[in-house]
Amino acid sequence: MPGPDKRATTSEVVAELRSGMTIGVGGWGSRRKPMALIREILRSDLTDLTIVAYGGPDVGLLCRSGQATHVTSGFVSLDSIPLEPHYRAARQQGSITATELDEGMFLLGLQAAAWRLPFLPTRAGLGSDVPRMMPHLRTVTSPYQEPGSGECEELLAVPALRLDAAIVHQHRADASGNAVWLGEDPFMDDLMVRAADRAFVTTERIVPTESLRDGGVDLTHQGISRLDVTAVVETPNGAHFTECPPDYGRDEAFQRRYAATAKSDEAWDDFRAEFLDLDESGYQAKVAELSEVAR
Amino acid sequence: MSGARRADVCAVAIAEAFRGDGERLCNPIGNLPLIGGRLAAATFEPHLALTDGFYSLVDNVPPVGLDESERQAQRVVGSWNPYRSMFGLLWHGRRHVMMGATQVDRHGNQNIAAIGDWHQPRSQLLGFRGAPGNTINHTTSYWVPNHSPKVVVESVDVVCGIGYDRAAELGPVSARFHEVRRVVTNLCVFDFSASDDSGVPVLTLRSVHPGVTIDEVLEASGCEVVVPGEVPESRGPDQVEAAELERLDPGGLRFAEVPDQ
Numbered sequence: 401m402p403g404p405d406k407r408a409t410t411s412e413v414v415a416e417l418r419s420g421m422t423i424g425v426g427g428w429g430s431r432r433k434p435m436a437l438i439r440e441i442l443r444s445d446l447t448d449l450t451i452v453a454y455g456g457p458d459v460g461l462l463c464r465s466g467q468a469t470h471v472t473s474g475f476v477s478l479d480s481i482p483l484e485p486h487y488r489a490a491r492q493q494g495s496i497t498a499t500e501l502d503e504g505m506f507l508l509g510l511q512a513a514a515w516r517l518p519f520l521p522t523r524a525g526l527g528s529d530v531p532r533m534m535p536h537l538r539t540v541t542s543p544y545q546e547p548g549s550g551e552c553e554e555l556l557a558v559p560a561l562r563l564d565a566a567i568v569h570q571h572r573a574d575a576s577g578n579a580v581w582l583g584e585d586p587f588m589d590d591l592m593v594r595a596a597d598r599a600f601v602t603t604e605r606i607v608p609t610e611s612l613r614d615g616g617v618d619l620t621h622q623g624i625s626r627l628d629v630t631a632v633v634e635t636p637n638g639a640h641f642t643e644c645p646p647d648y649g650r651d652e653a654f655q656r657r658y659a660a661t662a663k664s665d666e667a668w669d670d671f672r673a674e675f676l677d678l679d680e681s682g683y684q685a686k687v688a689e690l691s692e693v694a695r
Numbered sequence: 696m697s698g699a700r701r702a703d704v705c706a707v708a709i710a711e712a713f714r715g716d717g718e719r720l721c722n723p724i725g726n727l728p729l730i731g732g733r734l735a736a737a738t739f740e741p742h743l744a745l746t747d748g749f750y751s752l753v754d755n756v757p758p759v760g761l762d763e764s765e766r767q768a769q770r771v772v773g774s775w776n777p778y779r780s781m782f783g784l785l786w787h788g789r790r791h792v793m794m795g796a797t798q799v800d801r802h803g804n805q806n807i808a809a810i811g812d813w814h815q816p817r818s819q820l821l822g823f824r825g826a827p828g829n830t831i832n833h834t835t836s837y838w839v840p841n842h843s844p845k846v847v848v849e850s851v852d853v854v855c856g857i858g859y860d861r862a863a864e865l866g867p868v869s870a871r872f873h874e875v876r877r878v879v880t881n882l883c884v885f886d887f888s889a890s891d892d893s894g895v896p897v898l899t900l901r902s903v904h905p906g907v908t909i910d911e912v913l914e915a916s917g918c919e920v921v922v923p924g925e926v927p928e929s930r931g932p933d934q935v936e937a938a939e940l941e942r943l944d945p946g947g948l949r950f951a952e953v954p955d956q
Contacts, residue, residue: 428778475822482821491809491819500808502827504782524786524828526869527861529854533813551868584750585777649763 403576408631410440425453426568426589429479434569434602436638460486472499474506485662509561514594521555566596573603577629598630606634699931702949710735712877718742723793791834798851801918803875805856826855834874842880844917859896889921902929
């Protein structure tokens with residue numbers, strides 16, 4: 401039987417979100433971020449958000465707009481521009497609070513939430529300033545003796561990163577939320593949708609279920625099941641300006657333009673007026689215009 | 696070879712950090728570390744595995760600085776290694792990473808997260824990234840292209856990669872996989888072969904690069920450094936290594952990172 405029709409628009413998805421929520425954002429750095437939904441959130445009056453991500457411009461934009469008040473991350477970076485300028489400014493001004501985890505701890509937090517466990521143990525983080533700066537992180541003593549020493553090892557207990565909502569971007573999806581990632585890394589999107597009470601998938605293209613593997617897509621790229629998806633939105637070029645290979649690479653020129661908006665309030669206001677106060681089709685038209693000019 | 700260029704000496708010193716690693720993932724981060732790591736794999740440590748910089752482990756030794764299509768065309772993929780697999784690999788331990796360090800201290804603690812108080816830093820940097828997990832799980836070395844008292848410090852502002860003092864506090868069971876092997880800088884090579892009064896390993900001068908004096912190293916270091924009775928000069932590349940360096944870095948990225956003195 402086909403799954404239920406869960407197609408929606410970005411504004412319908414944002415209408416389901418509430419101020420104060422903890423929202424997980426898929427992707428990694430400046431790679432395959434659900435930017436069309438981030439832009440819709442930027443146009444909304446949502447506030448007091450906790451953003452949970454391997455962060456990139458998603459985090460930076462929501463810090464700059466003032467809508468994020470807490471960020472939980474494994475890092476925040478634009479990849480080709482190592483330091484995210486707006487996240488950086490927010491941290492230095494103290495306009496947000498932060499939980500900065502080791503990258504692997506972050507994965508375990510998502511996995512714990514996805515498996516409905518309170519925590520997962522790891523050695524990662526022990527001895528570092530992660531638990532010292534974030535004293536809500538606790539250790540747990542193994543109930544088993546370590547074979548060599550006979551000691552019961554102390555490990556860091558990474559708490560579940562439970563999410564009210566997750567937003568992820570996938571290359572293809574069907575109308576009920578079965579989704580396909582292309583490229584070479586699924587990132588943690590499949591864990592993120594399971595870590596969340598409600599999960600919203602944006603996609604380059606909604607296709608019939610029987611066409612999800614068109615073009616020689618391998619079964620192993622069908623990573624997200626409709627069982628874990630609340631709604632699905634078709635957003636062509638929706639990860640722009642982050643990369644979404646093989647559909648498209650990062651728009652480095654646009655990313656540089658974005659990064660430069662940290663230089664002054666005027667630069668940000670201009671960028672916001674030119675690109676963010678438009679709806680998604682207006683934004684995409686602007687972007688198309690820019691790439692025409694560049695050509 | 697007395698006329699060796701400084702960047703080549705650094706590349707060889709980086710390569711030497713991976714000597715003896717055998718069959719494990721050699722995972723240097725940054726241009727000169729990549730060049731040095733690949734030099735080791737191309738010469739005296741032929742069983743090292745390398746990454747393609749993204750999502751796979753490769754079994755050949757391609758040059759650095761390739762554009763995306765060339766990078767994909769030239770790699771011989773041994774296995775798929777998306778990020779979640781990389782965490783699995785590093786928790787398993789068969790890896791030696793060489794990371795950068797905004798600060799590194801006497802006991803080998805490393806900071807890439809922030810300058811100042813972490814809670815509201817004077818300068819926000821990368822965050823902890825993978826440094827805590829790396830250092831507690833497998834061998835780690837550091838590359839410092841700009842050796843100065845601001846980088847080599849008495850104690851780092853934020854401990855990301857853990858040093859020998861933090862490892863000692865954890866005890867021998869929790870810290871049994873911890874090893875900070877080398878700190879290679881643009882001036883010298885440190886290891887941790889000497890210990891402080893409590894028996895905790897500390898920065899020890901292993902060699903100085905040609906043209907650098909021990910006093911220069913001490914002046915450029917913001918913490919105490921153990922100087923053994925005899926400090927050899929870091930070696931330059933032999934003929935085979937020199938040819939490999941040209942092949943691995945035909946564009947001379949290494950000279951942009953460490954200019955001639």
